[in-house]
Amino acid sequence: MLAAGVIAEFNPMHNGHRYLLKTIHETLKPDVLVVVLSTWFSSRGLPSLESLETKTRLALEAGADLVIGLPSVYTMQSADYFALYAIEALKTAQVSMLCFGSETADHALLKQSVDQLEHVSVDPTTSQARNAAQYDLAFGPNDILAIQYMRYAREFGMEVHPILRDQSLKSATKTRQDFFAGTKQEEDHLFETNQCWENYYPLLRYLLLESDPKWLASLFLVEEGIENRLIRCAQVHSDWASFLEAAVSKTYSKARIQRTCMIILLQIPKTEMKAHPSFFQIQVLGLNPKGQAWLKSLPVGTPIANRFGQLPDYLQKWENKAGRLYGMFSDTSPAWKVVVEK
Structure with missing residues (x-):
């Protein structure tokens, strides 16, 4: 059976x-399609x-059979660690084929970059922008994620199937x-209108x-004295846009600043x-009968919540x-x- x-x-x-x-269903015809989703x-x-x-x-309406969660602390990582944690969850669900969108969908070119990354150490505190030189200039943001997906899929023995993005779609x-x-x-009308950094x-x-x-330096992702930079920016700037602009530098990308700040709000040591x-956990968010049957087929002792x-x-x-943090600005219950x- 094929689990994509x-x-x-x-x-x-x-x-x-x-x-x-839709393309995964039409081209691969998997027995079950599992989506690991940030929370x-x-x-x-x-x-x-x-x-x-x-x-x-x-996700279920669009073709997913089983949707599992990737908790926010594991989600808010650089591309390499985000890919690793997500693939650990998929491996726990016995997924054998990893599919992803790609601006190039050039398997050979992507694999070449994966090979080049084999000797690069992984650090969840650093910005992906620091390692931009490792990637082909023609790569788009989804390609850079795809390289990390392929890297860890290889490690966990998963096959990969890149799918060319339709660039006409927003x-x-x-x-x-x-x-x-x-x-x-x-x-x-489905959007949570208050969910913005402002x-x-x-x-x-x-x-x-x-x-x-x-204390700030004891929190996850707070490294290299970044807490001092954030404090200085907060002292000067009363609005988010100017704070973020001041905090970003060649060392700290916009994404790095944002996820570090969110971790500070969550106070994760x-x-x-x-x-x-x-x-290595299956946090069930949603499923249909096929997804339910797949869960029941997993080995006894699989960590399923x-x-x-x-x-x-x-x-x-x-x-x-x-x-609770998300719920402070939510139009609906965040449970x-x-x-x-x-």
């Missing part, structure tokens, strides 16, 4: 995502523009930009200005992440923090609720 897997954020879900899932916040440290329940439901980044600029978007920034600024820098450096209380204590703690499609 996709790593997704759906921030927000759009027609490019639907095209990807409250994205790898770039952005709040999700659609609620977790909405994203899950849309990206999630462009959708977010246009929406917050005031332009109506397709399905924007709303989170007052909380962040207070925390930066009132906290001991030594380095020691806790060091104690839980992997994510169909309810929040079945998660390990540390994941309950982390996801509670993330859910984790498994979506069942009949």
Whole structure:
């Protein structure tokens, strides 16, 4: 039986995502299609523009059979670690074929870059932008993720299947930009309109200005004295846009600043992440009968959580923090609720 897997954020879900899932079904005809989905916040440290329940439901409608969660702390990483944790989750679900969208979909060229990365050490605290020279200049953002997907798929014995992106379809980044600029978007009635950094920034600024820098330095992703830079920027800038512009540098990319700031809001210590450096877990967000049958076929003892209380204590703690933070600016309840499609 063929279990195909996709790593997704759906921030927000759009027609490019639907095209990807449809193409997988048409070309590979998998017995089950598993999507591992970021929960409250994205790898770039952005709040999700659609609620977790909405994203899950849309994924099932678009062709996913089983949707599993990647907790925010594991999601908010550089491309290499984001790929690693997501693939650990898919491996736990016995996925054998990893599928992904790519601007080039050139398997040989992507593989060449994977080979070049074999001797590069992985550091979850660094910005992916620092390693940009490792990649072909023709690569797009999805290609860079694809290289990391292929890297860890190889490590875990998964086959890979790149799918050429339809560049005529609007990206999630462009959708977010246009929406917050005031332009109506397709399905924007599903969007959580208050989920933007402008709303989170007052909380962040207070925390930066009132906290001991030594405590800030004890938090995950707070490395290389970045806490001092963030404190200085918070002292000067009262709005998010100017704070972010001042904080970004050749050393610290926009994504790095955003995810570090979100981790500070979640107050996750380095020691806790060091104690839980992997994510071999199935956190069920949604499923249809095929997905349910697939779960039942997994080996006895597979770590499956169909309810929040079945998660390990540390994941309950982390996801509670993330859910409460997200819920402060949510139009709907941020609770984790498994979506069942009949």
